[in-house]
Amino acid sequence: MPKKRPPAPTFADLVAAMPAPPEDEPEVLHNPMPVNDGGFTDADGCYWLLARGPLDVRRAKRLAVTADRMTMGTEYDERAERFLPRTLTEDERPAAWLEARARFGARTTPIHEAYEFTAEDGRVLLFIETYC
Numbered sequence: 001m002p003k004k005r006p007p008a009p010t011f012a013d014l015v016a017a018m019p020a021p022p023e024d025e026p027e028v029l030h031n032p033m034p035v036n037d038g039g040f041t042d043a044d045g046c047y048w049l050l051a052r053g054p055l056d057v058r059r060a061k062r063l064a065v066t067a068d069r070m071t072m073g074t075e076y077d078e079r080a081e082r083f084l085p086r087t088l089t090e091d092e093r094p095a096a097w098l099e100a101r102a103r104f105g106a107r108t109t110p111i112h113e114a115y116e117f118t119a120e121d122g123r124v125l126l127f128i129e130t131y132c
Helices: 009-018 057-066 093-103
Strands: 039-041 047-052 069-077 082-087 110-120 125-132
Touching: 047 082, 047 125, 057 093, 057 110, 057 125, 069 093, 093 125
Parallel strands: 069 125
Antiparallel strands: 039 047, 047 110, 069 082, 110 125
16 A cells, blocks of 8 residues: 655645744835825825826926925835835926926836825925836
8 A cells, every 4th residue: 555645735834934034134115106095105204195197297397396395216215214206306306307208198118297296284296207
């Protein structure tokens, strides 16, 4: 009579046998997609709610000058310990607008779209999203 085989390991057995990640490696968190989620919380703890978008180019151009904040791209924020939309300085805004404007409605990647977000205190943020 043939010998019985030991039972095959289950998925739970395999997961339990996996080594734990090293504790000295910080977990890198990515902020969910602000447009899809309808908002995001910045490193200062301010919640920005999606107000409208994608914006018409004329409105986006106006907000590039008048909005309280403008973001384009992402960056790792040490204070928040996660990736967040990159807030542009006043000096970076004109060049970023020109780059984004050239890519609105582009037929090749990257493609840019503009969205307007608002904070509870009435501040406005122009969010330039890049699709690759």
